[in-house]
Amino acid sequence: MSEMPQQVALNRIIEGDSFKLIQQVPDKSVNLLITDPPYFLNTATKKDVSAGINGETWDDARILLETDPALKAEYADESTTTDRRLTILSILKQKFFEHFLEVIEPKMADDSAMIVFNRYANVQIMRNWLKKSPKIKDKWIVDSTFEWAKTNPQPTLDPKYWSEYALIATNSFATTQRTIANLAENYVDNTTIDNTFVTTRPKNKSYVYGDNGAKHATPKPFDLWSYLIRRFSNPEDLLLDPFSGSGTTAITATDLGRNFYAFELDEKQFKASSKRLDEFKKNRGKSIFLGLHS
Numbered sequence: 001m002s003e004m005p006q007q008v009a010l011n012r013i014i015e016g017d018s019f020k021l022i023q024q025v026p027d028k029s030v031n032l033l034i035t036d037p038p039y040f041l042n043t044a045t046k047k048d049v050s051a052g053i054n055g056e057t058w059d060d061a062r063i064l065l066e067t068d069p070a071l072k073a074e075y076a077d078e079s080t081t082t083d084r085r086l087t088i089l090s091i092l093k094q095k096f097f098e099h100f101l102e103v104i105e106p107k108m109a110d111d112s113a114m115i116v117f118n119r120y121a122n123v124q125i126m127r128n129w130l131k132k133s134p135k136i137k138d139k140w141i142v143d144s145t146f147e148w149a150k151t152n153p154q155p156t157l158d159p160k161y162w163s164e165y166a167l168i169a170t171n172s173f174a175t176t177q178r179t180i181a182n183l184a185e186n187y188v189d190n191t192t193i194d195n196t197f198v199t200t201r202p203k204n205k206s207y208v209y210g211d212n213g214a215k216h217a218t219p220k221p222f223d224l225w226s227y228l229i230r231r232f233s234n235p236e237d238l239l240l241d242p243f244s245g246s247g248t249t250a251i252t253a254t255d256l257g258r259n260f261y262a263f264e265l266d267e268k269q270f271k272a273s274s275k276r277l278d279e280f281k282k283n284r285g286k287s288i289f290l291g292l293h294s
């Protein structure tokens with residue numbers, strides 16, 4: 001007798017590799033995908049010393065070499081030029097984002113929306129795939145790219161990364177109409193300008209959010225997340241964030257009465273963000289610390 005596939009738990013953060021866990025999410029169940037996968041900003045081809053943002057390895061494009069033994073061997077070969085190494089990483093990044101959408105797409109409900117933050121180039125890869133993949137051609141309406149403009153970008157970062165971008169796509173006329181109605185309802189003066197949202201990046205000192213010293217390099221601001229969730233979903237809808245990080249989606253979804261699946265690979269992040277979610281639930285209704293803006 002074949003065993004029924006195990007289904008992941010709702011409304012708590014689950015530790016593990018999202019590409020495996022997503023298989024346990026029922027098909028056509030998710031109303032809103034809201035997430036930011038690794039941006040793979042770090043390619044470190046010249047010095048091969050530092051890895052990832054603030055020493056964290058998840059944003060290092062070189063981890064993608066593990067997914068392709070032939071390209072990994074070519075990358076490691078001493079005669080391979082820096083240009084070719086960068087091309088290899090570009091090929092692997094493209095494969096990552098296309099595979100990600102391929103795995104996610106069947107999980108999306110018939111009347112749903114996707115919001116995926118990333119650097120502009122990777123958003124373009126996802127836009128192209130959604131528009132051109134023969135399997136789902138004409139299914140998704142890809143909105144103009146959404147921009148989060150930071151009032152306090154990291155000054156040491158290349159200015160081309162001072163804003164972050166998101167793919168926004170909907171798969172039915174009803175969803176599109178609803179998001180337009182919700183946009184009017186949730187308009188925040190001076191903050192939302194069409195598809196640009198201006199707000200402050202959570203500050204450095206508040207990266208530490210766990211009593212085990214856990215910190216996250218790239219927590220998303222709650223006001224941005226709250227605006228997007230209100231605009232693109234309804235109360236009691238099911239949200240999915242396969243790259244949960246510090247738990248921004250889990251906490252905002254709880255706050256706004258949405259259900260969620262949230263997955264996080266890193267054990268330390270998983271533990272600290274689960275505790276953060278528990279504390280949020282315990283203190284709901286009180287005047288509490290919610291944001292990372294303090």
Ligand SMILES: C[S@@+](CC[C@H](N)C(=O)[O-])C[C@H]1O[C@@H](n2cnc3c(N)ncnc32)[C@H](O)[C@@H]1O
Nearest residue numbers: 017018058219220243244245246248264265266
């Ligand atoms: C850009 S961060 C997400 C930040 C999050 N939006 C927040 O507000 O805190 C990406 C996260 O994805 C996690 N991650 C990377 N690969 C993963 C995978 N295969 N499965 C689950 N989580 C993964 C990383 O550990 C990292 O915490």
